[in-house]
Amino acid sequence: MFIKKPFFRKFDRGRFGRGFIKQNNDKANEQIRVPQVRVIDETGINLGILNTQDAIKIAKDKGLDLVEISTKTEPPICKIINYGKYKYIQEKKEKKQQSHQKKTEIKGIRIGLTTSPHDLEIRAHQIEKFFKEGHKIRIEMKLRGREKAHGDLAKEKLESFLTTIAGGVKREEEIKRSPQGMSVTICQGKQENQ
Helix, strand or coil, rough: CCCCCCCCHCCCCCCCCCCCCCCCCCCCCHHCCCEEEEEEEECCCCEEEHHHHHHHHHHHHCEEEEEECCCCCCCEEEEEEEEHHHHHHHHHHHHHHHHHCCCCCCEEEEEECCCHHHHHHHHHHHHHHHHCCCCCEEEEEEEHHHHHHHHHHHHHHHHHHHHHCCCEEEEEEEECEEEEEEEEEEEEEECCCC
């Protein structure tokens, strides 16, 4: 019985539609289509420019694979190594790079026009904790009802709250006015003098 295979393999979502199939861009042995390659031995010795078929034969005689390392040069650089071990090392490098990436979140703090000074101190301590973890903070001041008519008082209260935060803050954007109130995004930095 004839089974039809999908034409575009990378767009095949599989049986359960889990997303795209990760394409493997590494070429080994017969997948290398260029006529000549620069070959590096398993010990790191440069063997020079060889025909691709001769390089594959040398690799097979040693019981290893010819793997394309760099395609940016002319001719491409290939190395005689164990392909499974090479893939394992590449995956370990990718995981290590992902673990070293800095992950920052934007944490939210809400205050109001009638929030007491003690509650503002607690919020300031929360912000200091978030700064120690390396996060950015979005401070929102919600205004209800007739409080919306007193935008200048709300802005003054928000400005005074920003000056009470220890360690200093750096504004990523100016205070924005919205229909629900005001907001500002801050991160840790030098104390502003305004």
